[in-house]
Amino acid sequence: MTDETLGGMSDREYPLVGLVREFGASEIHHLVAAVLARTVSTFLSFADVFLIGLGIDALFNGREFAIPLLPSAWVPSEPLPLLAFITGLMFGLNVLTNLTLFVAQYGFGVFTQRILHQIRVAKFDTAQRLELGFFEENRTGNIISVLNDDVNELDGFLNTVLSAAIWISMTVVSAFVYMSALNWQLALLVLASAPVVAGVNYWFSRRLEPLKDEVRTERGALNARLETNLSGIDVIKSFTAEEHERKRVEDASLDYFDARLGSRRRAVQQSPANRLIMGVWLVATLSLGIYWIVVEPPLFFSGTLTAGQLVPFLFYMERLTLPLKNLSGVIDGYKSAKASAKRIDGLTSIDGRLEGDSGDELVIDGGRVEFENVEFGYPGTEQRVFDGISFAAESEETIGLVGSTGAGKSTLVKCLLRFHEVDDGRITIDGQDVRNVSLEDLRDAIGYVNQDAYLFDGTIRDNIAYGASDASDTSDVPDERIEAAAKTAGAHRFVTELPDGYETQVGDRGTSLSGGQRQRLAIARAIVDDPPILVFDEATSHVDNETELVLQEKLDELTEDRTTFIIAHRLSTVRGADEILVLEDGSIAERGTHERLVERDGTYATLWNVQVGNLDALSSLGEATTDD
Numbered sequence: 298m299t300d301e302t303l304g305g306m307s308d309r310e311y312p313l314v315g316l317v318r319e320f321g322a323s324e325i326h327h328l329v330a331a332v333l334a335r336t337v338s339t340f341l342s343f344a345d346v347f348l349i350g351l352g353i354d355a356l357f358n359g360r361e362f363a364i365p366l367l368p369s370a371w372v373p374s375e376p377l378p379l380l381a382f383i384t385g386l387m388f389g390l391n392v393l394t395n396l397t398l399f400v401a402q403y404g405f406g407v408f409t410q411r412i413l414h415q416i417r418v419a420k421f422d423t424a425q426r427l428e429l430g431f432f433e434e435n436r437t438g439n440i441i442s443v444l445n446d447d448v449n450e451l452d453g454f455l456n457t458v459l460s461a462a463i464w465i466s467m468t469v470v471s472a473f474v475y476m477s478a479l480n481w482q483l484a485l486l487v488l489a490s491a492p493v494v495a496g497v498n499y500w501f502s503r504r505l506e507p508l509k510d511e512v513r514t515e516r517g518a519l520n521a522r523l524e525t526n527l528s529g530i531d532v533i534k535s536f537t538a539e540e541h542e543r544k545r546v547e548d549a550s551l552d553y554f555d556a557r558l559g560s561r562r563r564a565v566q567q568s569p570a571n572r573l574i575m576g577v578w579l580v581a582t583l584s585l586g587i588y589w590i591v592v593e594p595p596l597f598f599s600g601t602l603t604a605g606q607l608v609p610f611l612f613y614m615e616r617l618t619l620p621l622k623n624l625s626g627v628i629d630g631y632k633s634a635k636a637s638a639k640r641i642d643g644l645t646s647i648d649g650r651l652e653g654d655s656g657d658e659l660v661i662d663g664g665r666v667e668f669e670n671v672e673f674g675y676p677g678t679e680q681r682v683f684d685g686i687s688f689a690a691e692s693e694e695t696i697g698l699v700g701s702t703g704a705g706k707s708t709l710v711k712c713l714l715r716f717h718e719v720d721d722g723r724i725t726i727d728g729q730d731v732r733n734v735s736l737e738d739l740r741d742a743i744g745y746v747n748q749d750a751y752l753f754d755g756t757i758r759d760n761i762a763y764g765a766s767d768a769s770d771t772s773d774v775p776d777e778r779i780e781a782a783a784k785t786a787g788a789h790r791f792v793t794e795l796p797d798g799y800e801t802q803v804g805d806r807g808t809s810l811s812g813g814q815r816q817r818l819a820i821a822r823a824i825v826d827d828p829p830i831l832v833f834d835e836a837t838s839h840v841d842n843e844t845e846l847v848l849q850e851k852l853d854e855l856t857e858d859r860t861t862f863i864i865a866h867r868l869s870t871v872r873g874a875d876e877i878l879v880l881e882d883g884s885i886a887e888r889g890t891h892e893r894l895v896e897r898d899g900t901y902a903t904l905w906n907v908q909v910g911n912l913d914a915l916s917s918l919g920e921a922t923t924d925d
C-alpha cells in the first residue's frame with residue numbers, strides 16, 4: 298500500500314452513512330430534534346407569503362380569509378382589524394420560525410460535535426492499534442491528515458451541509474404544499490421541472506465524486522510532505538536544501554491546487570445550470586398565469602386564478618431557486634464528506650492489519666526465549682530477512698546480536714515483540730508461542746529500548762513513569778521507583794544537575810536533551826517496570842565510552858537475572874554476553890562467547906580487531922562487506 302491509497306479503502310458501500318450510524322446511534326435524539334425543528338422552521342417560513350396572498354384577496358377581491366385549523370370566528374371581517382390580525386399572525390409566525398431555527402442549529406451542533414469527538418478518539422485508537430508495518434508504509438502526515446482534516450471535513454458536512462440538505466428538501470416540499478394550496482394545476486406544471494433538475498444534478502454529482510476523492514488524496518500527500526519536511530528541518534538546513542524542498546512542497550501544493558480547482562470548476566457549473574432551468578420555468582409560469590387571469594385558462598388548465606394566488610405562487614417559485622442554487626454546495630459538501638469518510642473508514646478496513654488483543658495469559662517461568670526455524674520477509678518485498686533462523690536464549694542469559702548494517706538484527710527483536718508476524722516457524726517464551734499470548738502481556742514482559750530513544754513532550758519524570766504498566770497515570774508512580782530506574786540507567790546524576798530535575802520539560806521528542814541523555818532516559822523507562830526480558834537495540838550507541846563503562850556495570854547487575862538481547866555495533870557492549878550471534882544474510886553465521894569467536898578468527902574476530910584499532914583487519918572486512 299502506498300501513501301496515496303491510505304484512504305479510499307473503506308469496504309462499506311456508504312461509508313458516510315456507516316460512520317454516522319456507528320458513532321451517532323447514542324446521539325440520535327439530538328439529530329431527530331434538530332431535523333424536526335428544521336422542518337417546522339422551514340415550513341413556517343413559507344407561511345408569511347401565503348398569508349399576504351390571502352390578505353390581498355380578502356382585502357381587495359372580497360374573498361374569505363380562511364386558514365385550515367383556524368376557526369373562522371377568530372377572523373375579523375372589517376378591513377383594518379383584519380389587517381391588524383394578519384400582521385399579528387405574521388409576527389407570531391416569525392418568532393416561532395426563528396425559535397425552531399435556533400433549536401435546529403443548536404441540535405445539529407451538539408450532534409455534530411459529540412459524534413466527531415467519538416470518531417476522532419475511536420479512529421486514533423484504531424490507528425495506534427494497527428500493526429507497525431502500516432506506519433512504516435504510510436507517511437505520518439498522511440495519517441494525521443485523515444485523523445484531522447478528514448474528521449474536520451465531516452464537521453462541515455454534519456453542521457452545515459446536512460442542515461442545508463434538510464432545509465432544501467423542506468423548502469421544496471413546503472413550496473409545493475403552499476403552491477398546491479394556491480393552484481394545484483400550476484403546481485403540477487412546476488413539478489414537471491423536477492426530472493430535468495434531478496437529471497442535471499445527478500450528472501454533476503457523478504462527475505464530482507472522483508474529483509473529490511482526488512482532492513482528499515492530494516491534501517493528504519501535501520500534509521505528509523509538510524510534516525516530513527518539518528520533522529527533518531535540521532537535515533534540510535545542514536544540506537542547505539531549502540530551495541529543493543521548496544520546489545517539492547510547491548509540486549505537492551500544485552497537485553492539490555489542480556485537484557481542488559478541477560472539482561471547484563465542476564461544482565460551480567452546477568449552480569448556474571440549476572438557475573437557468575428554474576428561470577425558464579418561472580418566465581413560462583408567469584406568462585401562462587397572466588394570460589390565465591387576463592384572458593382565459595390557457596392550454597389544458599381550467600377554473601379561475603386570481604392575482605392574490607399568482608403573486609405568492611411566483612414568490613414560491615422564486616424561493617425554489619434559492620435551494621437549487623445551494624444544491625450544488627450540498628452535493629459538493631456531501632461528496633467531500635464522502636471522500637473523507639472513505640479515508641476515515643479505510644483506517645479500520647485494512648484487512649488483517651489490526652493487532653488482535655486476544656490471547657492467553659503469558660506465564661513467565663525464567664524467561665527462556667526460543668526462535669524455531671523463523672522465516673520472515675517484509676510484506677511487499679522480495680527479500681527474505683530470515684530463512685529459517687533458530688537459537689535459544691536460556692533464561693537469564695544475555696544474547697548479543699551483531700552483524701553488518703541491514704543484517705536483520707532489529708527485525709529479529711521486532712518479531713519477538715510481534716511488531717511483525719513471522720511467516721513461518723515460531724518464537725516462544727517459556728514454551729508459549731508469542732502469537733498465542735495476549736499482546737499486552739507479551740509487551741509488558743519485554744523492556745524495549747530502540748535506536749531512536751523517542752521521548753514524549755513532557756517532563757523527565759513523566760517519560761520514565763510511562764514505562765510503568767501497572768499505573769494508570771504517570772503521577773501514580775512513586776518517586777523512589779523512578780529514581781531507582783534512573784540510577785540504574787545512569788541518568789540520575791545528569792537529571793539532578795538540571796535546574797528543574799525530574800520536572801524538566803524534555804521538549805518535543807526530547808529535543809532539549811543530548812542523544813546520550815535521551816538514551817539513558819529511554820533505558821530508565823524500559824526498566825522501571827522490572828520486566829523479565831530486556832531488549833536493547835543500539836540503546837547505548839550515543840553514550841560516550843566512559844559513560845558506557847559506568848552504565849555497563851549497572852546494566853550487568855540489571856541483566857543478571859533476566860533474559861536480555863543486546864544489539865550493538867560497538868562490540869565492547871556485547872563482550873560480556875553469554876552468547877553472541879553474528880547475523881549474516883538472514884542466518885546465524887557465527888555464535889559463541891566473545892573469547893571463542895575471537896579465537897575462531899571469523900567475521901566477529903575481524904570486526905573486533907578493527908574496533909580495537911588493528912587496521913590491517915579492515916582489508917578482510919572489506920572483502921566480506923563490499924558490494925559487488
Ligand SMILES: Nc1ncnc2c1ncn2[C@@H]1O[C@H](COP(=O)(O)OP(=O)(O)OP(=O)(O)O)[C@@H](O)[C@H]1O
Nearest residue numbers: 433675678682700701702703704705706707708709
Ligand atoms: N519496514 C521495512 N520494510 C521493508 N524492508 C525493511 C523494513 N525494515 C527493514 N527492512 C529491511 O530488512 C533488512 C533488515 O533490516 P534491520 O533493520 O533488521 O537491520 P539491522 O541489522 O538492524 O541494521 P542496522 O544495524 O543498520 O540497524 C534490511 O535489508 C532492511 O532494508
